[in-house]
Structure formats: C-alpha cells, structure tokens
Amino acid sequence: MTSDMTARMLRLLSLLQTRREWSGADLAERLHVTVRTVRRDIDRLRELGYAVDSARGHAGGYRLTSGSGLPPLLLDDEEAIAIAVALRTAAGGLAGIEESALRALGKLEQVLPQRLRGRVAALQTSLAGIVWEERGPRVDPALLATLAVACRDHEIVGFGYTTRHGTGTPRRAEPCHLVDSGGLWYLLAYDTGKEDWRLFRLDRITDVLPTGRRVPPRPVPGDDPAAFVAARLSAAPTRYRAVATVHAPAEDVRARTRGLATRLEPIDDRTCRVNASDDHLPRIAQTLAGLDSDYTLDADPDVLTHLRTTAHRTLRAIRP
Template structure:
C-alpha cells in the first residue's frame, strides 16, 4: 500500500500518463488503496491543474485529458533517456521541428539527474547519423503528429493523396500503424471506400483531417504491421525497374546493400538476383555501386540512360587533366 501522500500522488499521475483510461478499481488495486481514496486523490490532482476527466461506463473511470496548459510529465530513467535521444534525432530529420526539438531538449536536460545527463551526453557525443540528402523527403512534423494521434485514438481520417503517377484523389481511411523505412514514413490503413488495406507514403498526404468518428481496430494481416508494409513495398511496382544478376553470395549482397531480404534471391551458393527497382534513379545507382561485384543488368531504358550518363561523368572526373578533350596542359 502506498501510504505516503506525495509518493502516492506521483504514482497516480504516472499511471494516468501510461494509459488512455483507467477504471477507479484498477487504480485502487495498483495503489493499494480504496476507490474512495482514489477519488480524493483525483480531486487533489485537479486542484493542482491536471485535467483529469471522469468517464462513464459500467464502473466509471478516469483519464488525463488535454488542458489549456501542458502539465509536468513523469518519466522514468529509460523514458527520459529515450526522449532526449529522440528529440536530438527529430531536430535533424523532421521539417519545422529543428528549433522546437532543441528547445524541448534543453528543458529536459536542465532537469535531468546527473547520472542521466551523463548517459545522454555520452550517447550524443558518440553517435552520429548519416544524412543521404535527397534520398527521401523530410516529414512534416504536424502531419506526422496528426496521423499518429488518429492511429492511437482509432479515429477515421480523411486526406488528399497523390500517387506516384502524380494524380491526386481524396481518401477516407481507418489508420492503424505508422511504419518508417529507408528515410520514408508509411501509413498502414484500411481504406473504407475500397474496403481493403492500403499503404500510403506520408510525404504524398496533404490536408489530413480527423473526422471524430471512432472505429474498432481490425486485425492487421499477418499480425505484424512492419513485416506487412515491407512485403508490400517490395512487391509494389516502382517507377524505374532494375534487376541485376550478381556474382556474389546472397548473404554477402544483403550485407553490402542493406536490401530487404525479399529483394535478394539466391541462384546458387555464389550468385543471386537483386531487385533494385526504385522511384528514384540515384537510389538505383547507389545500390549497384554497393554490390562491389560483377553483375549483369536488366533495366528500363531510362535507367540505362541515367547510368550511362553517370558513368560518363565519372570517367570525365577521373581522366587525367591533360588527356581530357579540349583541355591543354599549360607549359612549365
């Protein structure tokens, strides 16, 4: 039983922050007190400015609602460390979040205990992220937050979606999961109009609008959202087709390229095929360069043309200055 009032209040607040809704009985069992004591403690939190709402139902319950101001959050050691690292990462990867992420990080680091501040500082000083520039579009933070909340609250969402062919159309979906891969964010949702599961790239979504209509979540095919999205990304038609036969073991190629397992198919112990198809021509070139082995290429004409042009630029860049066409070595 948590008899110390301040400790019990902190424990109650922490519980309210971990779940959307608690029944009074559940909170009483967690705190080792009566439901009457829980009601009194809830009233104390309200007096302190925490917007705790009562919910209706068989036994009634409580939830921490949004208020006019952000109340203090309680984080354990691992949560505080993860939040600090995530804020540092967001500062470099979410459009419009650089300054706000750093401000939030500064506030968090100011109140971190010494042991955690040392841990966070070590993580920041000894880790780095590689920015591949134009490999994938940066995600708008407001859009990401809107979709994430709709997923969490099981709220039907409408938005305009632009396909890879450039056509746009309205969508009405039941959002289930967000999945990130290769610098891109994907929404796994059930399209109510088509009555089918669909995957949407977040950078192609515009004007997202929650409808306030709640839905009962459906079981995701295969019970693994990330695996389902990965499989569909592999089989989805890309704008530019490119398949190579590589004279190297499949496992070696997977390690070198970081390709999804379903894109690499072994032919024998010393060769395999790799599907390098992509919407982005430089991405295909990067995968081919990472092979570091002999290969034959079967690709669309625009892929061949791009690679030939890239090879010409590379050859020009590596040719000795005195042997370049139109170049004359100055006399000594």
Template structure:
C-alpha cells in the first residue's frame, strides 16, 4: 500500500499516462488504496492542472485527456535516456521531423537531472549520424500519430488510400500494428469491408479519421506482426520477375542477403533459390551482385537486358 501521498499521486499520474483509460477499481488495486482515496487523489491532480476526465460505462473510470497545455510527463531514468537518444536519431521517413526532434531534445535536456544529462551527452559525443538525402516516400507525422493512437485504443479508423495502381478508395479498418521496414512504414489492420487482414503503406494514406468505435483486439495471423508483414511484402506482385538458382547453401546466402530471408529456399545442402523479383531493375541487379557466387537466372527479358547493359558498362569501365 502506498501511504505517502506525494509518492502515491506520482504513481497515479504515471499510471494514467501509460494507458488510455483505467477503471477506478484497477487504479485502487494498483495503488493499494480504496476507491475513495483514488477519487480524492484524482481531484488533487485536477487542482494541479491535469485534465483527468471521468468516463462512463459499467464501472466508470478515468483517463488523462489532452489539454491546452501539456502537463509534465513522468519518466524513469531509462525512459528519459531512451527518449533523448531516440530524438537524437529520429526522423527517418517522416516529413519535417528533423528540426522538430532537435527542438524536443533541447527541451528535454534542460530538465534532465545531472546524472542523466551526463549519460546522454556521452552517447551523443560517441555517436555520429550519417544523413542521406531521402528520395523515398515520406510520411506525414499527423498520419503516423493518428494511426498509432487508433492502434493503441483498438479504435476503428477510416482513411483514403492510393493503391499500387494509383487507384483511390476509402478504407475502414481495425488497426493493429505499425511496422517500419526498409525506410517504409506499414499499417497492419483488419479491413472491415473485406473481412480480412490487409497491409497499407502509410505514405499512401490520407485523411485518417477516428470513428470513436472501439473493438476487441484481434490476434494477428501467426502471432508475429513483423513476420506477417515481411511475408506479405515478399509475396506481393512486382513488375519484374527474377529467380536465381544459386550454387551455395541457403544459410550462406541468408547471411549475405538478410533482407530477403523469406525469399531464399534450399534445394539441397549446397544449392538454393533466391527470388530477387522487384519493381526496380537496379535493385534486382544489386541483390544478385550481393550473392557473390555462381548462379543461373530465370527472369523476364527486361531483367536480362538490364543485366547485360550493366555488365557491359562495368567491362567498359574496367578495360585497360
């Protein structure tokens, strides 16, 4: 039981910040106090400016609502250091996040205790970030945060989606997870119209709108969101087909092309196949070059033509 009131209120505030909604009974159990004590502590938090709302329902509950000013967050040492390091290296694939991350980092460092500031400074001094000019698709932060909130709250959300063929269609889904892979962000969700799981690229999503309707969380097929998304991406239709039969074991090739692990299939102890199919001819060339062993290739004519052109260009560049 937490008898020290300041410590108990800090613990209460920390709980409210970790979940969308708590029932009064759950909070009382976590704090080891009565429901009446929880209600008094909630009133004290409100007096301090924290926008704690009461919720309706069978048992009622509480949630920390958004206010005009963000109240102080409670972070333990590991959380504070993790956020500082994440801000230091943030913004991959997100539009306009570099400057925003630096502003947030400056604010956080001002309030860090000296013992933590030293840890963060040491990490920053020892870390160098190589920034590449991104030519790939970028995601709007507002889209990312809206979808993240819907995943957290198991709330049905609608949005407009641009397909691979540039068609536009509205979607209504039960969001489950956000997955980042290869510089792209994906939403894994259960499509209510198709009654099936679907994967959506965030850079093709616009106008996300929460519906206010919450549903029970669904279990992702196989139980592993990352593995499910990886397998679907690997089997998605692509523009250029390229299947290599490689004179090396599957384990050897997996170590060289870890990003294509699901596309490598063993034939025997010394031979495997690698599906290097892709929408971009240059990426097929890069994948095959990484194999670094002999192989035969079954591919579309465009792939063969591109490889011949690349090989001739290389020979020309290396000729005496």
C-alpha cells in the first residue's frame, strides 16, 4: 500500500512538472484515482516542501510554483544524464557560473544510480570544448533565468535597453525565446511599444521587471524561432562590413562552417557569397579563416587593416 502511494505521488509530481496547470479531474484520470485522493496527495506534496497552488471553480486547477526553498526534483534517466553532461560542458558566456555548475554536478553525481554513472562518464570523457577566444560579453545567469521564466510563462516584462549606439531606452515586451548565437545571448520578444518582433542582446538589458501580466503565446513568423533569429541577425546592421565571394560551391562551404545558414548565398554552381560582417573584428577574421577556400573580399578599411596586421603577424611567426 505504501509503495503504491509513493509511486503515485512520484507520478503526480512528474505530471505537475511537465505542464503549467492541471485540473483535478485530469490528474485523477491520469493517476486512475478519485479527485479526493488527488487532493490528499497534493497536501502530502505540500508537507514535503513543494509549493502547489490551487484554484477553485470551473477554470481552477493545480500548478507547481516556486517556494521558499528548493525541494527534491524528479528526473528520469535521460534527464539526469542530460543535466550532468550540460553542467560539465556548459557555462559558456555566463559570468561566474563555472564554480556553481561544478558544485551542482558534484551533488548530482553523488546520487546518480550506478547504471547511469558509466554512461555519464563515457559522455564526459568523449566530449571536449575548444575556446578560441573570449566570444563576447558575459551574461548574468540570474538575468538569463528571469527571462527564461518569463518566456515559459508568457509574461510581459519591462526593462532598460542600451542600443548599439549607446542610447538607453525603457522597453516593454512579450518574451518568446532565448537564443545563443556565437557566444552572444539574445532575447526574441514582441515589443509592445514598437508593435513588432525585436531581438535584444542580453548584455544590454538591465533592470528586468516582471509585470505579472500573462498573455497568450504569440506565434513566431514562420513557426521557426531559430530560423527567424538567424535571418534577423544576418540582416541586422553591423559595425564592420565584410562580404566574401568564395570560389567554392555553397554546399561545400556550408558543410565546413558553422552558423552561416542565412549568411551564405549561392551565386552559381561553383561560387557563393558569404556575409561575414560583424561588430567584432577578430570574429570576422575567424569566419573568413573557416571558409577554407579562395575568396575575394569586399570590406571596410578597418577590416582590411585588421586582416593585414593579423596576416603579417602570422608570417613573422612562421619565418625561420
């Protein structure tokens, strides 16, 4: 009897973690019990430290919310493996999170079942990360977490934003997705003041204020947030212009490079055009070096000066 109740409560907790809100009838149907039993199990979860809100009426239901402390989390095997590997290999572009990630990893590995430890160890020893350079401004993990919750809950937020020209403006938006592109984090959101979709760099966002107002999910144009963000980034103005005409088929260049999906344009069967424009000169040089083919370049003087300086430095280094 006790084992049945424990298994049922674990199943109930798993259901509450997968959806924002459940009605008592839906939970009872999933668990094959009565609504009254669901209410008793909810009370037991509350005694264990889980903050479960409930609302009465036809539209009422149960939802798992944040409490004063962190209760135990229920993870299946694949989720536990994913978190362990992510803690080991992640934290790129996030300020001050490395030590916290390692502490969390230590706690997780301590309680991992033996059958999973071997799989995690194999993945960790097979993965390696290469940091070629400091890829961009570091992002505050607390800011990332706050915006992630707003995206999940479709909650309107207000914040201060500094444009690429250094002008600070108050903004109000409906967060949709968080995107990491080349070490820079972006918030894809619907700007309620501009009445249009906008991309906001997280390192330029300050003073995020959740409003408590939730709105229905707004569909992203094209139904593909990643493609939409990539297209916006490729079309966005940059500080330095650099466009390469590459003497190789577009398919070959795409196979050898990463993150150039919407910045690569076929010209004919043997040539293509790559827009390597960026706000960061070393990143332009890195993109061009990754083309691994001959190309001609149409670029701003500052770009050409940087490339010449880098090339001369390389030549001096390889001379006998």
